[in-house]
Amino acid sequence: MLDIKLIRENREFVKNNLMKRGNPENSKMLDALVDLDREWRQNLTKLNDLRHERKIMTTEIATLKKAGKDAGSKVEKAKTLDSEITGIQAEVARAEEKTRDYLMRLPNLLHETVPVGKDENDNVQIRTCGVIPKFDFAAKNHLDLGLNLDIIDIERAGKVTGSRFFYLKREGVLLDMALMSFALEEITKKGYLPVEPPYLMRRQPYEGVTALGDFEDVLYKIENEDLYLIATSEHPMAAMFMNEVLKEEDLPLKLAGMSACFRKEAGAHGKDTRGMFRTHQFNKIEQFVFCKPEESWKLHEELLHNAEELVQKLGLPYRVVNVCTGDIGTVAAKKYDIEVWMPAQNAYREVVSCSNCTDYQARRLGIRYREKEGAPPKGFLHTLNSTAIATGRTIVAILENFQQEDGTIVVPKALRKYMHDIEKISLKR
C-alpha cells in the first residue's frame, strides 16, 4: 500500500512511476483516488463540525436533566442533528472504503534501477555463473530420468489428486529432504531464525501480504472456512507481526521459513505441464527480512548473495536477471530472479525469486518499529523475501544437469551428508 500523503503531495511523481508498469488502469485509479480523497476530507470536516455541535447539545441536555428541568425540545433538536450526522457519516464511510480499495489495488513504487520492459523477455541479465553441461549422449528430461529411477510417480498422482501433483519415492524423498536440510542449515548459519509457519491463513492477513487479485488465481481456499493454503512461507512470516511495533534493537529480523507451498497455477494451462517443474505443491526454504528503511537495499543484495551461494554449492549453472517493470509483481519495488540452466528445455528457468517490497507490505499489515521500549513508533518497516531453495524445480535441475549416460544421477557433494552419503542415484534393481 502506498502512503496517501505521498500521493497527495507528489501526485505526478507517483503517477510517472506507476506508468512504468505499463498498465493504464493504475493511472486511472490514481486519479480517481485523488478526487475521492479530496471529497472525503471535505465531508470529514463537515462531519466533525456536526459532531461538535451535537457534543455541545448533549452536554446541555445533561446539565438540564441534572438540574431537574425539562430537556424535551433540546432532545428533539438533537435527534434531527443525529439523522443529519448519520447521513454524512455514511458518505464518509463509503469514501473511506473506496479509498482503501484503490490504495490496496495500486502496486508498489518501482526502484529506479528496475529496467523498463513489457514482459520476461525484457528482463536484464546481470551475470552468469557455472558451466552449461555438454552431453555426448542423448540427454533425457527430468521426468523420464525420474520414472526410470522409480523416484517420481506422476501417473498415480493424477489418479488421486489430478494433474500437477506428484509422489516422490525412494531417493526422490531423500533428495527433497536433503535440499531442505541443506538450505535451512546454510541459511541459519548466517543468523536467520528458523520458522515453521502455519500452512493456512485467514483472508485479512493475506490481503496484507499480497495483491488482492491473486486470491482467485493462486490460492486454494478451504471450503466453509475463512482459510487459505499458503502459496509460500513468505506470507505467514510477513503477517506474523501484523499490527505490531518492533524494537529497533531487534532489527534487521531475519527469518528462514520452512514449509510446503500450494499454488493453483490457474491460467498456466499448457505451460510446463509435464513433470515437476510447475506443480500445485512443493517444499521451500524461504528467507524473509524485516528491517529499517535505510537498510533494505543492502539486505536485498544479501538475500540474493545467499541464494546464489546455495545454487553454486549445488554446482548448478545459472544466471541472475533484474526483472523488468512489466514482469515484476505488484508488491515488489525490485526483484531479482535466479534462473538455473535446464538442459531438457535448453533454457535458463526461474528457481529463485528475490524481492524488496519496501514498506508496501508493512503499511498494509501495520508493522512499524520504535527506537526503544516506551518511545513512540518511528515508521513502517521494510520487508524482503527470497527463495533459498524450492525443492521441486531444484530437483528438476539436479536430475537433468547431473545425469549420466546410463540414466543414473550424481548427487551434488553438498547434499550427500544429508542423504546417507549416497553419491549416485542408481537404476531400480
Add this chain to the structure above:
RNA sequence: GCCGGGAUGGCAGAGUGGAUAACGCGCGGGCCUUGAGAGCCCGUGGACCUUCUGGUCCGCAUGGGUUCGAAUCCCAUUCCCGGCGCCA
C-alpha cells in the same frame, strides 16, 4: 465442540450511561548539576482543518445495535485464561 471469565495507550492498571480516559512505570524535552543520578516542570495514539497559532473529531479487541448521549447496555465475530469433552 460446550460452560464460565476476560480484552482499555509502549507496559501496568482505574473508570460500570453524561465535559478533559485517573494514578503509575517507560520514553522525549526542559530546569538543576562539573557530569551522571535524584528531584521538579512540560510533553508522550490516530485523522482532518489551519491564518502555523491553534481548532475539531475519532480512538477502550473487531463489526453492528439501543440511546439526545456508550469504554460502560444488547447482539455477532476474533483472540486470551480456566474447566469439561475430543484428539496425534
